[in-house]
Amino acid sequence: MAGRQFPVAIIGSGNIGTDLMLKIRRGGGPLTMAAMIGIDPNSDGLARATRLGVPTSSEGVHGLLAMPGFEQIRLVFDATSAEAHVEHWEELRHNGVRVLDLTPAAIGPFCVPVVNLEDHLDAPNLNMVTCGGQATVPVVAAVNRTAPVAYAEIVSSISSKSAGPGTRANIDEFTETTATALEVVGGARRGKAMIVLNPAEPPILMRNTVYCLVEGDCDHAAIESSIAAMIERVRCYVPGYRLAQPVQFETFGPDGPLHIPETGKFIGTRVTTLLQVTGAADYLPAYAGNLDIMTSAALATAKSIAAHSLTNVGG
DSSP: OGGGOEEEEEEOOSHHHHHHHHHHHHHOSSEEEEEEEOSOTTOHHHHHHHHTTOOEESSHHHHHHHSTTGGGOOEEEEOSOHHHHHHHHHHHTTTTOEEEEOSTTOOSOBOOHHHHGGGOTTOSEEEOOOHHHHHHHHHHHHHHHHSOEEEEEEEEEEEGGGOOHHHHHTHHHHHHHHHHHHHHTTOOSEEEEEEEEEOOSSOOOEEEEEEEEEESOOOHHHHHHHHHHHHHHHHTTOTTEEESSOOEEEEEOTTSOEEETTTEEEOEEEEEEEEEEOOOOSSSOTTOHHHHHHHHHHHHHHHHHHHHHHHHHOO
């Protein structure tokens, strides 16, 4: 059975890394935890890993490289920050290990599992976009498969309590990376992204509003069906992902066009999709759906990469 295992390591012993570790431990399949890496020797993530018998280091990526058995690790998850990932990739890229980047550094190609994972199963560095991207890009892609999306705009609202130091330090990277993914992966001609940190008490669940502008006539029923099918596909690995309200359609004709400051008059349909994400509460609270969707998407991606690699390389 050892030949069918796919050892992985996690860099980042904070909320995301710890949640991901627990998901891997409980998820079955070929993924096995080979190392949990942090920089704070007193972090709860490293303490939990130690109790679970997972090898640990508090010396960052250099500690990972120095660990006995590093050469057996097949994939490394980076759950730190965009700035740190640049350094980590420079250290890892020449060591023959695959990297799944959970930061908005966007060094490797974007990956949203239900949309384009099959195109990137052999990529050495794969970027998981952002929590907002994982939640909204599938919807934009679903609309675009039925009618070309001229413009996509998303607003992700998350609880302030679920926005850790990495999220707060990467707000600019979040908006830029997510907007680009709406175009590159979602297929929109133009994209825009915003994030709102809501301090409400009790904490709110993650909510996402997706606006898609479709020029000219379009089949509303076909778009609604495409979105519904995509949501069910995402729910296969993020059970708490759902529509908050039915999909809304608003048509703008020549006599009453929509005025867009950047582009002028728009004639067509605005498709509005309201989403909600409830976390699985493996380690994080249920309101932290923004973090859960990242770890769930990364886990689904890693399982597919492992299955592809073990099938094609024989372990």
